[in-house]
Amino acid sequence: MKTIIINGSPKGNARNSNTRIISEEFVRGMKTPCDIKCIANSDLEELAHHIEKYDTVIIILPLYIHAMPGIMMNFIEHLKPASIQGKYLGFIIQAGFVETAQEKYVERYFASLAKQLNYIYLGTVSKGEAAGIYMFPKMFKKVLKKINDLGKIYEETHAFDQNIIEDLGKPYELSKIQTFLFQLLCDLGLNNVGWHKMLRQNHAFDKRLDRPFL
Ligand SMILES: Cc1cc2nc3c(=O)[nH]c(=O)nc-3n(C[C@H](O)[C@H](O)[C@H](O)COP(=O)(O)O)c2cc1C
Incomplete structure (x- = not known):
């Protein structure tokens, strides 16, 4: 089975x-x-045409604002239904938030998209808490090993391994105790790193839950 991986991040091939x-x-x-x-910096018409040469397409993408990035949506607009039966389409979503429950809406959409495009749906792998991978690759050794195993098993079986999907998908939702501990970290200011630090530096932290379009 000839497979192509499509990188759906706006950062494309960047180091970060x-x-x-x-x-x-x-x-x-x-x-x-x-x-x-990569979708980024590609001619989308050409790329959509190029993937038709493959039996399987696996799209790997981040979640931006609880949804797929705009360039990914744009790329989907260029896709045409497979002209022959037996082609496969799968997805790997990775995102910053811990709970993979936020991926459920995109996952549902991907399952129906595969059907609409006359592809067999290979499934969706979801991984939360992934924002720090490029900054602290050593801390993510186990996660990257699981991704590597996922790829190796995929090459042998042409399927996403269910055990690895389950493992990477944890936690789907934080338990009450985990939520309490998380809240404690926030109250103590120990979460003042990364995104939160940036919000504070830009005096936007207190506005982070605003809903201006309501
Ligand atoms: C503009 C922007 C919006 C984001 N929105 C979310 C979000 O809604 N939920 C989430 O879990 N992570 C969010 N993230 C974090 C990214 O999903 C995470 O950092 C991911 O690993 C980025 O992948 P990339 O480096 O390949 O683009 C966001 C990141 C950016 C830059």
């Missing part, structure tokens, strides 16, 4: 793109590594 790291880890060690192409 977690999608790039995950895509490369997925194919690392394969006997015949899959081709990888």
Whole structure:
């Protein structure tokens, strides 16, 4: 089965793109590594045409504002239904928030999109708490190993391993105790890193839950 990986991050091939790291880890060690192409900076018409040469398309993407990035939506607009039966479409979503429950709406959409495009749905793998991968790759060694195993098993079986999907998908939702501990971290100011730090530096932290369009 000839497979192409599509990197759906607006950062494309940049060093700080977690999608790039995950895509490369997925194919690392394969006997015949899959081709990888980025949506960012591509001619979308050409790319949509190019993927028709493959039996399977796996799209790896981040979640931006609880949804897929705009360039990814734009790319989908260029896709045409497969002209022959038996082609597969799968997805790997990675995002910053801990709970993978936020991915459920995009997942549902991807399942129906595959059907609309006359592809067999290979499934969706979801991973939360992934924003720090490029900053602290050593801390994410286990996660990257699971992604690597996912790729190796995919090459052997042409399927996403269910155990790894379940593992990477945890926690789907935080338990009450986890929520309490998380709240404690916030109250103590120990979460003043990354995104939160940036919001504070820009005097936007108190406005982070505003809903201006309501
Ligand atoms: C503009 C923007 C919006 C984001 N929105 C979300 C979000 O709604 N939920 C979430 O879990 N992570 C969100 N993130 C975090 C990204 O999903 C996470 O950092 C991901 O690993 C980025 O992948 P990339 O480096 O390949 O683009 C956001 C990041 C950015 C830059």
